[in-house]
Amino acid sequence: MLLLLPQALVDGILIGGVFITIAIGFSLAFGVMHIIDLAVGEWIMLGAFLGFYLTQWTNIEPLLFLPVVFAAFGIIGYFLQPVIFRVISGIKGDPVLMGLVFTFGLALIFKGTGLTIFGFYSHSIPSVFSAGSISIEIGNFYLTIPIMRFVGLAYAIIITIMLQYLLKKSNFGLAVRALAQNREASGLMGINPKKTSSYVYAIYVGISAMTGVLIGSIFSLSAQMGARYTALSFFVVVLAGMGYLAGVPWAAFLLGLIQSFFLIYFNPGYTLIAVFSILYVVLLISPKGLFGRGW
């Protein structure tokens, strides 16, 4: 049992890397606009399928398409944001509720469209890294690292660093942070809240869709995968604290470790129960996340 411990730890951290990127954009969008997007998993699904078809048509390495997917979905997100903004800022009804219900409708549309066009089958995106793996043997300990998962972790770290840089060092990031703090005041300081929100939403949708391509080549993709990743994304965002970006990597690694430990030491069927139960308990004990820094 102990022999498998390093494998479980490494697996958990490698999977956790991908979970950073399914949640970081979502957390950013929540911090700025206070939108709970129930369609986050469906963006991942749609992005994965765009990557899948692009790879099939061109036979080029799918990782090269990441910027294309980002741009395509960024544009969709940019133009979708005003619609969502109109829904959540309407006079009628509770804005949080209206936003939830509206994005829930979007999720149904995306899921239905996905199932209609792509069918129920499961696919995977072949990458040059898919087959390879590194084996390490130290004494009695064996360790296998699939290269694709390592690429996933590297991708997650790059995205996180780029996002941090964008938010902390650029003028745009200053505007986003101001907007997250106080919408009216930032508007008075010459920031265009609508446009900035649109860019943030574009970044969120783009990152989510791009991560879909990576998930498609690490695990698999199918039109039904959306709900699962919505759940995992919520888990990470809630544990990190809604809108608190610095908490996201820790929560994501925790989720990865939960998954790999259940896979190796317990019954993998109980993984989702554990995930949902932990999510529920954390929401009850500390709705602001493990660090108490969320909204």
Next chain:
Amino acid sequence: MGTYIKGSTIKLFALIFVALLLLPLIFRNPFSLRIATEALMWIGLAISWDVIGGYTGRVNFGHGAFFGIGAYITAILMMNWGWAFLPTLPLAGFGAGLVAFIIGFPTLRLMGAYFAIAMWSLALAFQQLALLMNITGGPDGMRLPTFLNPEFFFYLMLVMVMGTFVLLWYLMECASFGFKVRSIREDESGAMALGLNPTRIKIQAFVLSAVPAGLIGGIYAYWVSYIDPPSVFGDIITDQAIVMTILGGMGTLIGPAIGAVILFAFKTVFWAYLSDYQVLYLIILGVVIALTVFFLPNGVWGTINSYLDHRKSKKNDSLIS
């Protein structure tokens, strides 16, 4: 909110009830009865969702859990313990209510989106639990003894849903309880300042919303005689109840009933003619809900109501001047 038709309301209810009672005499074929029974079932689920979603203002993305709990309680009592059907029904309702009571204490403290996510994850956990436990038959589901009597199920569902409707109508539109839950929806701290106990009222509303769902789940299990985790704990139960309520109009009782009838009639026609493209139904659900939220945030009934109110107040204005 519908109170101005109060005088004729009771007569209207009685009329609808008698018309529904006579329905099996007109439609003698089992297929029509089956559709009528399912329409009633959705009306019941939509109005019970509305108690917590519309009146109390807590969007519950886990309503299907209560339905599934009721269905599984009936199935387990009948199959594993050899009970007759009717005695299991009160327990199905009680079980759902008890679960709502227990999880209500911690969960209802959460606001808005947090409550939605918590209930959603809880419902998914229940579904996973039903997939894994032995007593529920796991992914194979449970097969109940078949009882081929459409009239029985129609009347049972009719009594259950009408009873729920009348009870909720009394509590929400006539008794003070309706004002209490609405005051919590509008301003919880304000309600507390006026001497109400929000926790207690929210839990009462939550249990009131869960019990009908459990009862309907119990009837459903015996009616279709086969249940498995996706069919009774699946997202589609909650999703449809929410779409129906929002389409009809939240915070009313007639609204969800109208929404349920519209959507279910549509679904039936759609299923019959386009059975090859069943997933298209998901798209249509999504489009319906997105368009409703965008253009008719008050739903069909809410919009009609405010139009009528507007006209009435105009008339009064002209009388005064």
